[in-house]
Amino acid sequence: MTPAARVAAAIGVLDDCLGGMPVEKALLRWSRASRFAGSKDRAAVRDLVFGGWRRRRSAAHAGGAETGRGIMIGWLRQHDTDPAAIFTGLDHAPAPLTSEETQLSGEASPAIRHDLPDWLWERFSRDLGADADTSAQALRDRAPVFLRVNPRRGDTDAAMGALARDGVEAVAHDEVAGALRVVSGERAVSRSQAYSEGMVELQDAASQAAMLRLPLQDGQSVLDYCAGGGGKALALAARAEISVTAHDISAARMRDIPARAARAGVRIELAERLNGLKADLVLVDAPCSGSGTWRRDPDGKWRLTPERLADLVRLQAELLDQAARHVAPGGSLAYATCSVLAEENDAQVAAFLARCPGWVQRDRMQRLPGPNGDGFFLARFQRGDA
Template sequence: MTPAGRLQAAIELLGAIEADRRPADAVANEFLRTRRFIGGGDRRDIGETVWGVLRARRRLGWWIERVGATPTPRLMVLALMVLNGITVHRAAAEFGGSRFAPPALEDEERRVLEQLDKHTLDHPNMGEGVRLEMPDFVVPLLRARFGDRLEAESAALMQPAPLDLRVNLLKTTREEATGLLAKAKLKAEPTRLSPWGLRLAPRQSVTTSQPFRDGLVEIQDEGSQLVGLLAQAQPGMRVADFCAGAGGKTLALAMTMENKGHIVACDVSPARLDGAIKRLRRAGVHNAERHLLEPGDKWTKRQGGKFDVVLVDAPCTGTGTWRRNPDARLRLKESDLAELVVKQAAILDEAQRLVKPGGALIYATCSLLDAENQGQVAGFLARYPSFRIAPVGAAFPAYLQGDYLLLSPARDGTDGFFACRMERAA
């Protein structure tokens, strides 16, 4: 594809994302799957343009509306080009110059670009939520958590996330996996915090590599790997991954258990559990089974008090993953947070039934908001005084030790994660 053709595809994809209620990555996958003529390099360039717009969506909208226009996908792409220092003349040259290029600029579009010329994305008159690229109601909540660090954390959330892998110790070592990835022309470095992790530059084709196909590595953020480490699942234990989703943490738990013992991967979605089974087979895991949680299900009652470890990776706002999902911050509403806090408490109430005396309940989210994290734990402990917090252990760096595992992009280089290990009295 020509550069102009890639621009047109990016504009079309942005339009599809705006018209669809699904997450942007799901829309993008379908968009690209139906356009097989778009090659790998073209996909990366298109993705960089689209995700660049999504990461700057509130600021771009502010600028375009400031000069009296409507933020269309086409105008946002143009505005991003000019506000990032490309001249109006050069931006205009990309439009209308070839068969597959976007149509030539209209007079109104040229007027907008001329007014944006010589400016940058940021402006002192922007509201704090616009400048930090987050919903207005979230700003005071994150300010309460981060204080003066909020600007640094919000800047980190606007950057592309690295590509982290978890080495599958059931099949290989971190050193061997690094060498095999290098043979596949994928340069990987050991992660700083996770003993199982490798980090690559973003947007590399790992899933087509032989190490991935052989189940030697799995894509998993370093922070998510640390949640698995906090669980301390050992060989021979009985473990429940209560919100297993596609099985990322189930895989890590099976690895620390050395395929010995029993894991039950639970979820409310049959499709997600089907995806988990495929990943477990590829990884060589054979001590896990799945269980579909359905309305009226009596499984937790029948299995009460039988598990050594129960992991609740709860549904949440996902504020800690905004590096990967910048569109999520545009959809998040205050009512969503209120609904999720109620759902998280209900999930914990159900999951705790499975924990045997002396067993552990790990509560985790990929949220940065205290209401979903420390606040949720405090409410749970008030309802169930037989549980107590077990501080983060010596397997973690000293600065991470405490009652909670708290991770953030600027400080730790991971997605934003919260986790707390609670143990039931014997």
């Protein structure tokens, strides 16, 4: 496929997204209908679609219409490429620009410039203040790829060397011990020996930093109350000789944990029912808006509504209350989200402390999206007499 044909394909996928289809489903549908496309073509179209979808509002404004075509015209302009050179109508290229499409748009509103729905830009401005601009801007571009070095399988230098042999260049993170930032060869990570042998795991640096803050000692027990795929449970299990139990309301979400744990050289028990289980550390990695990670999942910011956010806040409160019952005497309760919104973070913490006066907040971490990782929030509690 030519570069212009790839843009034409991206336009079709983006139109499906604008019609309500999730971006991954739209890409899969295009891929299945385009057997002629090679792996490099599919990767290039995917990058174009995600690039345009992250910047849906600003690119559409720059391109003159909220259509797949308008988004691609605007996205090319934002990346200093003349769309007229791509939109030629030749060899599967998109049709030439109309006279209206050659005109540049006027000034955009702040919400459009930051590629957020109006109501979400208001929340960002209110909650993040001076950091709202840089945080929103970070979500408009592709996220860096970070890896966590598994100390059970090797150290940072060994991991970087093993990755390099398979064409993956990585450097040590400046702030987070054991974290690597992939500089080149991102798509080769999953095929690398370092990954297949459990020396490294894909995990954002902010999430790694949060797991390193949680106090752990050999012999303790940990309950990951909303385990999902088990990434945080794996990070904790690698740190000390501890007993780790993973629980999730959906057992299907945990199906990959046994294989991942075996690859990493750790043991994690799965528990569909807890039956009064108590643990020294209970982690609630709560379902949330994902507002700190929208550059990885741009569908999230376009599908979120105030009503859905309110539902998530209610669910987070319920999960905190439930998880607190499983903390052993003297233990800790940790609450985490990949959100930057106050109502899911500090307001949720304040509400928990107000209705559960026996608990005291012992730690807090908030990271905002940027070059060093995603947005992430962590709070840790203990009972007042602990």
